[in-house]
Amino acid sequence: MKAASALTAGVMLAMWTGATLGAGMNMQKSGGEHFDFGHPGPGSGPVHVIHIRALDTLRFDPSRIVVTRGETVKFVVTNVGRLAHEFVIGDAAEQAAHEKEMQTMPGRSMHDVNGISLPPGHTRDLVWTFTRDGTVEYACHVPGHFAAGMVGKIIIK
Numbered sequence: 683m684k685a686a687s688a689l690t691a692g693v694m695l696a697m698w699t700g701a702t703l704g705a706g707m708n709m710q711k712s713g714g715e716h717f718d719f720g721h722p723g724p725g726s727g728p729v730h731v732i733h734i735r736a737l738d739t740l741r742f743d744p745s746r747i748v749v750t751r752g753e754t755v756k757f758v759v760t761n762v763g764r765l766a767h768e769f770v771i772g773d774a775a776e777q778a779a780h781e782k783e784m785q786t787m788p789g790r791s792m793h794d795v796n797g798i799s800l801p802p803g804h805t806r807d808l809v810w811t812f813t814r815d816g817t818v819e820y821a822c823h824v825p826g827h828f829a830a831g832m833v834g835k836i837i838i839k
């Protein structure tokens with residue numbers, strides 16, 4: 683299990699590195715992951731609080747949000763259903779990598795800086811500062827959920 687985990691992490695890191703090559707890097711994260719659209723944690727400005735609900739219909743409500751570049755967003759995500767869900771932010775390549783990891787290691791604990799796991803009835807938050815404009819996704823990778831469309835869009839402008 684340990685070797686498989688290290689291998690998966692290596693593959694994901696390689697994908698992230700490829701996806702972010704040449705982009706404006708920030709070095710504020712722990713764990714060696716890089717995200718070209720921002721970083722975990724607060725910036726220097728005010729915090730924009732956005733409430734999102736994870737639904738057992740395999741949707742997020744809302745399914746589309748708009749944020750301003752440079753803004754720190756505190757996502758307050760509530761799982762109002764009876765199924766486990768998660769909330770992971772990332773570009774399309776990162777979502778694909780995470781989906782692949784969840785297919786090979788279902789039930790692993792969430793340790794990524796860009797995601798939170800949401801047991802039924804729980805509310806958890808994720809603070810992220812968006813430093814570039816573009817489109818990022820938030821998705822649930824509990825097996826079957828992403829494929830069923832449990833994904834939303836963050837428009838950064």
Ligand SMILES: [Cu+2]
Pocket residue numbers: 736740766767768822823824827832
């Ligand atoms: Cu889900």
